[in-house]
Amino acid sequence: MKWVAGFFTRGIILEQRKEPALRRKLRTFLNANYAGMLFDSNLPCDGAALSGDQIIEIARLANIVDERDGLFLHEKLTKAKKMKIRVAVGDAIDDEPYVSSQMNPLLFLQKEAGEGLRLAAKAVGNPKIYFAVYKNLSDLDLKTKIPKEIDGVEVRRIHGRYPAEFRTMDDFDADGPTVLIGVCSLIHLYRAVYEHRIQSTCFVTVAGSCVANPTNLEVSIGMTPTQLFERCGLAEEPGYVIIGGSMTGEICEDPDHYLVGTMSRAVLALRDEEKKRRYQCIGCGRCAEVCPENLTPFYINRYIELGRYEALAFYDIHRCIGCGTCSYVCPSKIDIAEHIKQAKGEMKRRRQEREVG
Amino acid sequence: MLQQGQKAPYVRNRDSAFTVMMDVVIALIPLYFMAFFFYGLRALMLGLASAAAAVVSDVACTLLEGKKPYPRDISPLVTGLMLPLMMSAAVPYYVVISASVFAIVFVKHVFGGVGQSAFNPAAAGFAFAVACWPTQVFSYPAPFSAPPAFQAVTEGLSSSPAWNLFQGGVPAEDVLDLLLGKFLGPMGLTNILVLATCLFYLLFRGAISWQAPAAFFGIMVVAMLLFPRIPDTGPMSLVYEATTGMWVFGGIFMLNEPGTLPKRSSSRLAYGALAAIFTISFQRFGRVEQTFAFALLLTNVFSFTLDRYSERLLRRLRRVYLATRTKLSEKKSAQRA
Numbered sequence: 001m002k003w004v005a006g007f008f009t010r011g012i013i014l015e016q017r018k019e020p021a022l023r024r025k026l027r028t029f030l031n032a033n034y035a036g037m038l039f040d041s042n043l044p045c046d047g048a049a050l051s052g053d054q055i056i057e058i059a060r061l062a063n064i065v066d067e068r069d070g071l072f073l074h075e076k077l078t079k080a081k082k083m084k085i086r087v088a089v090g091d092a093i094d095d096e097p098y099v100s101s102q103m104n105p106l107l108f109l110q111k112e113a114g115e116g117l118r119l120a121a122k123a124v125g126n127p128k129i130y131f132a133v134y135k136n137l138s139d140l141d142l143k144t145k146i147p148k149e150i151d152g153v154e155v156r157r158i159h160g161r162y163p164a165e166f167r168t169m170d171d172f173d174a175d176g177p178t179v180l181i182g183v184c185s186l187i188h189l190y191r192a193v194y195e196h197r198i199q200s201t202c203f204v205t206v207a208g209s210c211v212a213n214p215t216n217l218e219v220s221i222g223m224t225p226t227q228l229f230e231r232c233g234l235a236e237e238p239g240y241v242i243i244g245g246s247m248t249g250e251i252c253e254d255p256d257h258y259l260v261g262t263m264s265r266a267v268l269a270l271r272d273e274e275k276k277r278r279y280q281c282i283g284c285g286r287c288a289e290v291c292p293e294n295l296t297p298f299y300i301n302r303y304i305e306l307g308r309y310e311a312l313a314f315y316d317i318h319r320c321i322g323c324g325t326c327s328y329v330c331p332s333k334i335d336i337a338e339h340i341k342q343a344k345g346e347m348k349r350r351r352q353e354r355e356v357g
Numbered sequence: 358m359l360q361q362g363q364k365a366p367y368v369r370n371r372d373s374a375f376t377v378m379m380d381v382v383i384a385l386i387p388l389y390f391m392a393f394f395f396y397g398l399r400a401l402m403l404g405l406a407s408a409a410a411a412v413v414s415d416v417a418c419t420l421l422e423g424k425k426p427y428p429r430d431i432s433p434l435v436t437g438l439m440l441p442l443m444m445s446a447a448v449p450y451y452v453v454i455s456a457s458v459f460a461i462v463f464v465k466h467v468f469g470g471v472g473q474s475a476f477n478p479a480a481a482g483f484a485f486a487v488a489c490w491p492t493q494v495f496s497y498p499a500p501f502s503a504p505p506a507f508q509a510v511t512e513g514l515s516s517s518p519a520w521n522l523f524q525g526g527v528p529a530e531d532v533l534d535l536l537l538g539k540f541l542g543p544m545g546l547t548n549i550l551v552l553a554t555c556l557f558y559l560l561f562r563g564a565i566s567w568q569a570p571a572a573f574f575g576i577m578v579v580a581m582l583l584f585p586r587i588p589d590t591g592p593m594s595l596v597y598e599a600t601t602g603m604w605v606f607g608g609i610f611m612l613n614e615p616g617t618l619p620k621r622s623s624s625r626l627a628y629g630a631l632a633a634i635f636t637i638s639f640q641r642f643g644r645v646e647q648t649f650a651f652a653l654l655l656t657n658v659f660s661f662t663l664d665r666y667s668e669r670l671l672r673r674l675r676r677v678y679l680a681t682r683t684k685l686s687e688k689k690s691a692q693r694a
Contacts, residue, residue, distance in 0.1 A: 012370075014368070015368075097368055173686070176689065176690070176693065177686075177690070237359060238359070239359045239360035239363075240359070240360050240361070240363050240367075242367055246366060246367045246368050247365065247366040247367075247368070248365055248366065249365060249367070250365070251363060268367070270367055271359070271360065272360060272363075276363075276369070277373060277375075277429060279373065279374035279375070279427070279429070279430060279471075280374075280430070280470065280471040280472055281471075281472045282374050282377070282378075282432070282471055282472045282615045282616060283472035283473075283615045283616040283617075283618070283620070284377065284615035284618075285566075285615065285618065285619070285620035285621070287620075288620045288621055288622075289566065289622065294671060294675070296620055296621060296664070296668060298620045299620065299664070299668075314668070314672075315668065316672060316675070319675075324365050324366035327364070327365070327366055327369070328366050328368070328369055328370055329370050329372075330369075330370075331370070331372045331373050331374045331376070331377050332373070332374045333369065333373065335364040337364075337365065337366070338364040338365065
């Protein structure tokens with residue numbers, strides 16, 4: 001089904017706004033105190049000489065965290081090894097607008113990423129390896145070309161509308177059980193193996209309408225958003241600051257004290273030009289048209305507003321992946337995704353109460 | 358932080374409820390232009406009176422509910438503008454005004470306002486007018502007869518070709534006149550070419566979805582061709598029905614009213630089909646010459662039920678799909694082992 005290029009996938013076509021951050025060279029912004037910290041080990045600094053278990057041991061010593069899901073890389077690799085993985089995918093999908101903190105390191109640190117993926121593959125029993133990069137329907141004018149092959153590893157494009165990341169497994173499933181590993185953690189794995197470096201940095205996109213020079217930075221863990229904005233320059237006072245993607249990220253209330261970590265992925269300074277006008281739901285049903293899981297957010301939202309949580313199970317609310325497409329298309333600007341998130345929390349709380357009482 | 362209260366996602370679509378409604382208003386403008394062309398100032402004045410009545414009663418109802426009126430919600434304007442188009446240009450002012458007040462107060466606000474009404478307000482307003490003043494609604498002045506703008510029109514009124522069809526006769530009008538809308542009929546919906554343009558405009562703007570109109574028009578056209586009301590006319594029967602009937606206008610503007618339309622695409626198809634079946638059976642067995650509004654009111658009742666069935670079907674399909682997928686992958690891993 002490659003030829004349809006994802007036109008029939010459900011979801012929305014988003015203007016990606018990754019440029020110019022994606023095109024610009026990856027820069028470093030390090031805190032001198034713990035840049036280049038090493039761990040003690042008498043294992044050789046050579047990937048070819050290491051066994052799979054030794055690579056996992058190095059990942060543990062280097063404290064590498066996978067930026068995809070926040071799991072420790074060594075735990076993930078151990079689990080993958082037990083599952084007899086057939087495919088290992090270096091995930092550089094970045095399907096949300098503005099964010100390119102996986103694609104950019106993949107393009108500018110090709111050798112590290114490729115060798116890191118091979119090391120990870122060796123650790124889980126030599127499966128097939130690929131890189132996965134998102135190909136949006138609207139990025140025809142993208143100046144950055146993604147090569148077909150990076151350091152000898154085939155690059156597969158994940159086609160279709162946003163959200164694409166949750167569809168990745170389906171694209172590789174045909175070959176057997178698949179593990180997805182974030183590209184940034186692969187780069188850290190390479191450094192840990194060849195230089196015995198502890199993971200003390202993370203890759204972050206600093207972008208948004210208020211940032212003067214949108215760039216991808218490799219920053220020390222524990223920097224604050226304010227420091228990053230000083231590094232990249234602010235064109236105007238930000239209306240609000242977001243940690244994470246522009247679709248699913250969270251508001252940062254205190255940019256002076258928030259600490260950027262491995263899971264941050266992006267720091268965005270945005271400002272809405274127009275005042276967001278809210279309307280009553282007109283019942284147009286666009287949310288149901290775009291939902292990638294084919295749910296009906298219209299009825300879910302209505303039952304949440306009415307407080308009838310018991311009716312939500314019928315509409316399969318547990319299948320919601322929280323991508324935010326329903327809120328994106330809503331012409332009445334209702335925060336449907338946010339309501340669903342809160343309702344899920346509330347339902348969980350009630351269930352626990354019932355179990356205790 | 359300068360701006361507060363933002364919730365994910367932080368990038369949003371530019372369409373708003375205002376632009377969606379505005380698209381419908383823009384699509385109604387050419388119909389008013391045609392009405393002005395055929396009947397002069399009176400057509401515009403009727404539209405203005407109806408729209409004003411709708412907006413005023415909407416504001417009054419909102420205030421009575423203890424809410425703040427919201428000027429960017431233009432849904433009463435849409436209802437108010439649609440109503441006079443379906444009636445004769447000679448209709449008295451009190452008919453359109455009471456129809457639009459009825460539509461807003463008793464059909465929209467009694468059910469809870471925007472997006473909550475169980476019945477299409479415009480269709481209900483029209484049905485109300487037909488039930489109360491059938492003669493006034495269905496007696497039409499001739500095109501270019503220039504009815505006076507403000508006085509009551511009493512002379513030169515006669516019935517439309519739709520009445521002719523309803524009686525079992527063949528309309529005497531020229532085919533070209535029928536296609537160009539130059540015949541006795543409702544003031545805004547005789548010109549089928551303009552209506553078709555409105556349909557394409559709304560579809561391309563994304564103001565309406567394609568499912569309900571596709572099912573509706575598909576079934577209507579097939580039914581008109583296969584079972585014509587006047588025997589031995591062949592495809593001409595379709596021309597008569599489409600030009601004189603209200604269902605073309607209704608299928609574009611009233612069927613797709615977002616509040617009453619089902620939300621799932623599969624139930625939209627069923628909804629359009631149901632509306633077509635009701636319209637045809639009302640035509641055959643009904644007592645009124647324009648049946649679409651009544652058929653639509655009946656279809657509205659099934660909107661939620663159709664969605665519920667669609668959701669139930671979807672749930673089952675989803676579970677079957679997930680089960681097969683797990684089974685397949687288990688099978689594959691068993692083969693490998």
